Amino acid sequence: METKSKNIFSSITLWWMLTVIILFIVLAFLGLFMRTEQANLLPGLQEYFYSAMTLHGIGMAGIWYVGSMAGVIYVSAKYISPSKKVQNFSYITSVLGIVVILISVVIGKFAAGWYFLYPLPFKGTWPMWSTVAFLLGITILGVSWLVWNFDYLRAVSEKYKLHHALGWQYISGKEEPVTPPFITITTTSVIACFAALISAVILIIFYFTEIGTEKMNDALLMKNLTFFFGHLIVNLSMYLGVGIVYDVFPEYTGRYWKNNRAVSIAWNFVLLLVLFAYFHHLYMDFAQPVWMQYAGQIASYTSSIPAAIMSIFGTLAIVYKSNIKWNLSSSFMFLGIMGWAIGGIGAVIDSTVAVNTVFHNTLWVPAHFHTYMIAGLVMIIMGYFFHVVLEISESNRNERTSQIILGLYLIGGYGFVMAFYMAGADSIPRRYSSYGWDVISKGPFWAEMGLFFGLLLFLAILLYFIVFFNKWKKAYHTLQ
Amino acid sequence: MQSQKLYLTIFLLIGLLIVLTFRYISRSTKNPNPEWVVKKAYKFRGILFYVQMIVLFVLLFFTFSMLPYSKSNETPNLVIPVDAMMFSFDIKYPGTDSAGTGQKPYIPVNQLIEFRVSSKDVNHDFAIYSPKGDIIAQVQAMPGYVNVLRVKFTEPGVYSALCLEYCGMAHQIMKTEMEVK
Amino acid sequence: MITGFTVILMGGVSFCYSQANGTPPPLDEDLFLYKPVPDILIDTGKTKIQLSSLWQERPLLLAYVYAECKGRCSPYLLSFSNAVNTIGGVNRDYNVLILSFDTTDNISRVRAFCRMAGIDRNQKFIIGTTNAVDLKKITNATGFWYKQIGNSNQLDHPVQITGIANGQIRRIITGDEVAAQRLNEAVQILSGYFVRSYPMSSKNILFRCFETDPETGAVKITAGAMIFFVPAMGILVIIFYLFYFKNKKTV
Numbered sequence: 027m028e029t030k031s032k033n034i035f036s037s038i039t040l041w042w043m044l045t046v047i048i049l050f051i052v053l054a055f056l057g058l059f060m061r062t063e064q065a066n067l068l069p070g071l072q073e074y075f076y077s078a079m080t081l082h083g084i085g086m087a088g089i090w091y092v093g094s095m096a097g098v099i100y101v102s103a104k105y106i107s108p109s110k111k112v113q114n115f116s117y118i119t120s121v122l123g124i125v126v127i128l129i130s131v132v133i134g135k136f137a138a139g140w141y142f143l144y145p146l147p148f149k150g151t152w153p154m155w156s157t158v159a160f161l162l163g164i165t166i167l168g169v170s171w172l173v174w175n176f177d178y179l180r181a182v183s184e185k186y187k188l189h190h191a192l193g194w195q196y197i198s199g200k201e202e203p204v205t206p207p208f209i210t211i212t213t214t215s216v217i218a219c220f221a222a223l224i225s226a227v228i229l230i231i232f233y234f235t236e237i238g239t240e241k242m243n244d245a246l247l248m249k250n251l252t253f254f255f256g257h258l259i260v261n262l263s264m265y266l267g268v269g270i271v272y273d274v275f276p277e278y279t280g281r282y283w284k285n286n287r288a289v290s291i292a293w294n295f296v297l298l299l300v301l302f303a304y305f306h307h308l309y310m311d312f313a314q315p316v317w318m319q320y321a322g323q324i325a326s327y328t329s330s331i332p333a334a335i336m337s338i339f340g341t342l343a344i345v346y347k348s349n350i351k352w353n354l355s356s357s358f359m360f361l362g363i364m365g366w367a368i369g370g371i372g373a374v375i376d377s378t379v380a381v382n383t384v385f386h387n388t389l390w391v392p393a394h395f396h397t398y399m400i401a402g403l404v405m406i407i408m409g410y411f412f413h414v415v416l417e418i419s420e421s422n423r424n425e426r427t428s429q430i431i432l433g434l435y436l437i438g439g440y441g442f443v444m445a446f447y448m449a450g451a452d453s454i455p456r457r458y459s460s461y462g463w464d465v466i467s468k469g470p471f472w473a474e475m476g477l478f479f480g481l482l483l484f485l486a487i488l489l490y491f492i493v494f495f496n497k498w499k500k501a502y503h504t505l506q
Numbered sequence: 507m508q509s510q511k512l513y514l515t516i517f518l519l520i521g522l523l524i525v526l527t528f529r530y531i532s533r534s535t536k537n538p539n540p541e542w543v544v545k546k547a548y549k550f551r552g553i554l555f556y557v558q559m560i561v562l563f564v565l566l567f568f569t570f571s572m573l574p575y576s577k578s579n580e581t582p583n584l585v586i587p588v589d590a591m592m593f594s595f596d597i598k599y600p601g602t603d604s605a606g607t608g609q610k611p612y613i614p615v616n617q618l619i620e621f622r623v624s625s626k627d628v629n630h631d632f633a634i635y636s637p638k639g640d641i642i643a644q645v646q647a648m649p650g651y652v653n654v655l656r657v658k659f660t661e662p663g664v665y666s667a668l669c670l671e672y673c674g675m676a677h678q679i680m681k682t683e684m685e686v687k
Numbered sequence: 688m689i690t691g692f693t694v695i696l697m698g699g700v701s702f703c704y705s706q707a708n709g710t711p712p713p714l715d716e717d718l719f720l721y722k723p724v725p726d727i728l729i730d731t732g733k734t735k736i737q738l739s740s741l742w743q744e745r746p747l748l749l750a751y752v753y754a755e756c757k758g759r760c761s762p763y764l765l766s767f768s769n770a771v772n773t774i775g776g777v778n779r780d781y782n783v784l785i786l787s788f789d790t791t792d793n794i795s796r797v798r799a800f801c802r803m804a805g806i807d808r809n810q811k812f813i814i815g816t817t818n819a820v821d822l823k824k825i826t827n828a829t830g831f832w833y834k835q836i837g838n839s840n841q842l843d844h845p846v847q848i849t850g851i852a853n854g855q856i857r858r859i860i861t862g863d864e865v866a867a868q869r870l871n872e873a874v875q876i877l878s879g880y881f882v883r884s885y886p887m888s889s890k891n892i893l894f895r896c897f898e899t900d901p902e903t904g905a906v907k908i909t910a911g912a913m914i915f916f917v918p919a920m921g922i923l924v925i926i927f928y929l930f931y932f933k934n935k936k937t938v
Contacts, residue, residue: 048534076675141670145649146628149592151675177928187929220925221918228917245629245648249909253919278632281544287553301919310631310646312653313884316575323569327562342531343547347539352532364528370519375513378565382511384641387670389630406608451514452639455633457672463681465639584929587720600721600855622720624887653884 031209033103036418037505038113042096043411044119044498046089047491050404053085054487058480064460064473075459076137083140084127087260089165090399093407094121094266094314095174098212100414101273102178105209106185112177119170127163130156135410139457141256144248147233161233168226175216175223182213193290207285207293211269214297215262222258222299225251257304264398265296267406268337271359274413275341278356283340292332299329306377310386320378326377330370338367354428354493355416358409361436365401369394372447387457389472390450393443400439400483412494419501427493434486441479445472508640573653574643582620582656586612588629589669590623590647592674595667595682612685615662621655623647629669630680637663646671659686714847716859716887720859721829724851727821729786731813732794738784738825739854741813746781746852746877748870753789754800755840759863763846764804766864772808773867774874778811781874787816788826788833789842829856852877 033039056078062068063075099108130136134156138146142164146158182191188202189195193210229251234244276282283289305322308314341363350356372394377387385391416420449472454461460467517613550553589596613619623632625647633644642665645655659665671682700899726739741747750767752760764785777783785806787797794816798816801814817825826832833844848874858873872885 031634073675074671076677143629143672143675144670146674149628149674160627176925176929180933183929183934188926217922217926220922223571224918224921226916243686244911247649247914250915251630251647253609280540286542296531308646311648311884312575312655313648313886316573316883320570324566327566331555331558331562334558335551338548340544341550342527343544345531345535347534347537347542349538349540350535352535360532361528364524365870367524368521368592371524372517375517378569379574380569381509381513383574383643385513386644387633388641425542439527447514447517451510453510453635453639455670455678458678460678462678463666463668465635465637466668497684575883580881585879599720620881651884651886654882656881 027323033100033418034110035100035103035108035113036501037179038110038117039100039414040418040498040501040505041117042092043414044495045117046093046096046407047411047494049085049089049124050331051487051491053082054091054484056085057474058477058484059175060105060459061473061477061480062283064461065470065477067474072459076139076457077131077135079457080137080139081131082151085124085140086399087140087263088120088124090169090232090403090407091259091263091266093411094263094270094403095171097270097407097410097414098266099178101208101210101270102181104207104273104288106181108179108181111279112173116170116174119166119173123163123170125163126166127158129320130159130163130394134159136160143252144225144233144243144245148236158237161230164226165230168223168230172220172227174224175219179213179220181434182209182216186213193285194294196285196287196290200286200305205285205467206273207283207289208273208292210285212266212270215265217260217267218258218297218300220225222262225258226255229255246311249308249311250314251267253304253307253469257270257307258300260395261300261303263302264403267356267362267403268366270410271341271363271406272337274410275344275356275359278353279344281344281348281488283344289340291334292336296329299325303329303377304383309382310377323377323379327374328409330374333370334367337365354431355409355413357428357432358405358412361400361432362405365397365405365439367404369397369399372397384419384453387455389446389451389454389456392456393446393450396446397443400441400443405435405439408490408494412490412497415494415501419504421497421500427489431486431489431493434482434489438479438483438486442476442483445476445479448472448475510640532618545594565585574645580618583617585620585622586613587622588624588632588647589626590632590669590673590680591626593669593676593680595632595669595680597667597682597684607663610685612687613665615659615686617658619657619659621645621653621657622656623655624652625649629671630675633668633670634664634684635668636661637665701816714830714845714859714860714861714917717768717854718858719828721855721857722828723822724828724849724854725748725824727817727825728831729784729813729815729817730794730800730816734816739903741782741784742851742854745779746850746857746874748781748783748873748877749849749851750783750785751788751826751847752785752797752800752804753787753833753842753844754792754796755789755842756800759846760800761804763865764801764806764864767805767848768806768810768812770867770870771812772866774871776874782877783810783812785812785814786825787823788831788844789815790819790822793815830859850874850877852879892909 028432035110043205059078060075060082063072099113102108135152136156136159138150138157142160147160186205186209190205191209195203195205229248232248235241236243272283302321302325305318306326309319309322309432341360345360372390376390376394449469452468452472454466454469454472458469461467584599587598588596621632623645627649629649630647631644632647632655636642636643643655643657645653647653663686665684665686667682667684669677673680726737729736729738750764752764771777771783785801787799794814797816798814801854806812829849831845831847833842834847836843845861846863847862848870849856850860859876860869860873872882875882876885
């Protein structure tokens with residue numbers, strides 16, 4: 027194992043990783059609970075469904091964003107120097123934000139969904155204070171992450187000129203100075219992330235304006251802001267994860283991912299497209315100008331091109347006939363890219379306006395983004411987290427249980443998302459606590475299927491946690 | 507084939523292709539060849555790029571002719587305002603009073619029906635399910651806006667409308683039925 | 688930096704916010720949609736006509752005014768007449784009736800008032816009065832109200848355009864001004880054309896996001912639409928601050 031000078035973010039990264047994995051287990055459990063409710067197996071607890079859904083959604087979106095970002099910070103120490111104080115600040119404020127949201131949902135029974143679509147937060151059965159608390163929690167996270175992103179970009183700006191960070195020298199045909207693809211990818215993603223966080227801030231200001239005055243908001247404007255923010259933050263988590271793969275994967279394959287004209291063009295292109303892709307959430311809002319609907323489909327389609335041509339094809343090329351060392355980390359990351367590709371197909375199909383007419387808000391939607399997440403980003407980050415604990419604890423990279431974990435995870439994960447796809451094709455709605463009507467009578471069956479595979483997946487996650495936590499403790503002691 | 511199943515089949519086929527590709531690549535590492543350099547794949551990548559571009563643009567071209575935002579100025583045979591609210595739909599069949607005149611209102615088959623969908627409170631969605639349980643059309647019901655959905659029911663039967671935008675604790679019970687004959 | 692940005696943002700919000708003040712109390716259009724309109728008798732000065740004769744061949748747009756109004760009637764009529772001029776088509780695609788809701792008005796005074804408010808004779812608007820019983824019927828049916836202010840001859844009242852087709856209310860436009868875009872949509876709806884979506888009466892809304900130009904169909908840059916540019920501008924501000932201001936030396 028190669029030795030490196032100690033990464034200054036080792037300690038904070040350890041805490042980030044442990045927090046993310048533990049919250050992941052709790053939130054995955056809530057996911058299983060939801061599938062259990064939908065399968066009619068626990069009829070007494072139905073009233074908790076939508077609160078669980080809210081917490082599961084905001085929690086998963088949040089932890090995989092911070093998981094990716096924490097991973098990015100750890101990798102970035104090779105190239106740039108983000109502030110250690112800011113890392114601690116972001117960790118503490120993120121945890122605080124989560125606690126406030128927990129209070130709002132668990133005690134206040136807030137259940138407007140993680141995307142809290144206006145004006146539902148004001149019209150629910152929960153008390154006003156829980157809405158305020160939820161919005162406050164979101165505000166804390168928003169500020170925390172703004173600072174985090176700002177500091178990352180500051181660190182980039184101290185080392186690179188903007189056009190070099192974005193890799194424009196390659197576009198104009200020069201090879202010097204060298205910018206690692208990791209820097210180009212994370213810089214574009216972090217810049218786009220500002221757009222997401224700023225729109226979240228505007229959204230929150232509008233909410234508080236309505237609380238403080240008699241004014242009401244335009245539902246269409248609020249929906250645009252909500253999905254611009256929500257879509258971007260989840261989408262960018264994936265890109266940050268891919269950035270990590272670009273940097274870490276070569277350690278296993280021995281082949282290096284160089285920045286070149288194609289890579290730079292692809293990621294600069296992505297920065298632009300990702301800002302317009304969210305339009306596909308509003309296809310069924312006929313009030314939205316039609317050109318936006320066209321633009322949404324074009325942006326969604328074309329953003330798949332750089333992903334497929336550069337990142338997915340690149341991963342395959344770098345692995346092909348290489349001397350790769352397969353272990354839990356490299357397998358998870360490699361298969362994570364595969365899950366990203368498969369989820370991407372599901373997404374592109376649904377981003378077709380004509381298809382969206384029959385798939386919008388059916389279980390096809392959670393099907394594709396759970397593929398992105400479970401089979402994609404989560405695998406990448408779990409693989410990467412394992413890589414980091416091994417690196418810090420200076421352990422051997424071979425793990426005997428990895429075959430079992432991997433096998434269980436794949437069967438559980440793909441079985442789980444397939445139950446969503448099949449249900450989506452059967453027009454089963456998403457966000458239903460139960461399927462009581464005749465026309466959607468296949469819902470409970472697919473929920474049972476999902477639950478069965480979900481349990482296998484959960485088992486795989488628990489096994490992963492045991493193995494991970496073992497190494498984590500070792501890493502923790504190494505640092506002391 | 508019904509459209510949902512067609513899309514599912516396309517997805518499964520492409521998904522399978524991706525799995526097989528990844529499997530092939532990971533198998534290739536059993537016989538490593540350090541001589542092989544990534545640059546050799548660039549030509550293939552170029553081909554892939556053009557293939558993907560062409561496929562996507564052909565698809566864009568075809569699917570853009572199927573948008574639900576009809577520009578046709580065919581006069582609808584029947585205009586029906588629909589108000590969504592927590593947690594029901596109020597379908598205001600023309601010519602019927604809320605008091606009810608005895609005869610149950612119905613929707614004529616094979617005629618152009620225009621639904622003017624709005625919401626009294628939060629965002630809802632008006633999704634029309636065929637008697638067999640497939641979505642045939644839908645539109646969001648947004649407070650402050652009237653969204654216009656045009657549908658031609660080609661088969662008689664009892665159609666359902668469900669809410670497909672999460673609207674609160676009883677979202678899952680929000681349903682209405684429409685008889686087409 | 689971030690504080691500064693938030694301040695700019697708050698400033699922007701309060702600026703646009705102040706523009707949206709002063710909207711009238713809302714009328715719930717839904718309560719009136721597809722309700723029948725009573726076929727009252729209208730006195731146009733020369734002849735007396737049935738209201739139904741005005742919606743027989745083409746849809747009808749109905750506006751209420753009274754001749755003594757020193758308040759919102761004149762500016763409202765002017766904006767209505769401008770909107771009508773923008774979209775065109777009176778007496779071809781639709782009829783326009785200006786009805787007095789003051790039973791003491793006589794037709795020549797209402798005419799004179801309309802003329803002063805900017806309604807042109809060639810605009811082919813129909814101007815009329817009606818009797819007290821019929822007035823009550825029509826105002827009740829269309830959700831319009833008025834009441835005397837103190838002992839003055841002034842009446843308190845909202846402003847609205849009621850769109851009628853085949854004797855039923857199909858659209859009510861409220862708001863202090865008649866936007867040509869709203870009127871155009873209304874005429875299309877009344878004529879049975881496909882209008883994908885239209886906003887309902889503005890109910891004390893902070894910002895609208897999209898307003899389109901009725902002539903070109905292009906989205907107009909309004910305060911609401913500007914909000915979409917804020918994240919982009921935020922990005923530019925941050926990038927310039929970090930890469931070109933704070934770290935000038937490296938450039």
